[in-house]
Amino acid sequence: MRLHYPAKVLLAWGEAISGNAELRDWLTRNGYPELGIFVFALHLKADARKWLMENGHQHLMAVIRGIEGDAKALDWLDHHGLQVLRKVAECGGDEQAFQWLLQRQHRELAMLGLKMWSVKMQIEENHRDPHKYPRE
DSSP: OOOOOOHHHHHHHHHHHTTOHHHHHHHHHTTOHHHHHHHHHHTTOHHHHHHHHHTTOHHHHHHHHHHTTOHHHHHHHHHTTOHHHHHHHHTTTOHHHHHHHHHTTOHHHHHHHHHHHHHHHHHHHHHHOTTTSOOO
């Protein structure tokens, strides 16, 4: 339940999170389906969220839920000894969490956490903007 991926895979995941569909699809087809599907789950796709939960990647779903402000998800990460992932979930809105990751040599994960948070903030902004999503 930890994130043990080669640096190039983490880099590709970060680009996929930022919107690179080709890299998202590459991850999905080349042995990292959980990372590609994570991108869909981050974008509120219910089937992707369900897939993560049903296929042994609850920790990734907990990161997303933590970014969304779900304290129970953050507690779940702590309970399962996944403090690094908790800090990934928190680092976009918490400078101390970001620094905690950097101090423990998790630079790639700190950057991923910032990207994840940025995407979530953009999704929230889009949902609040009536010009982008007019009400029926």
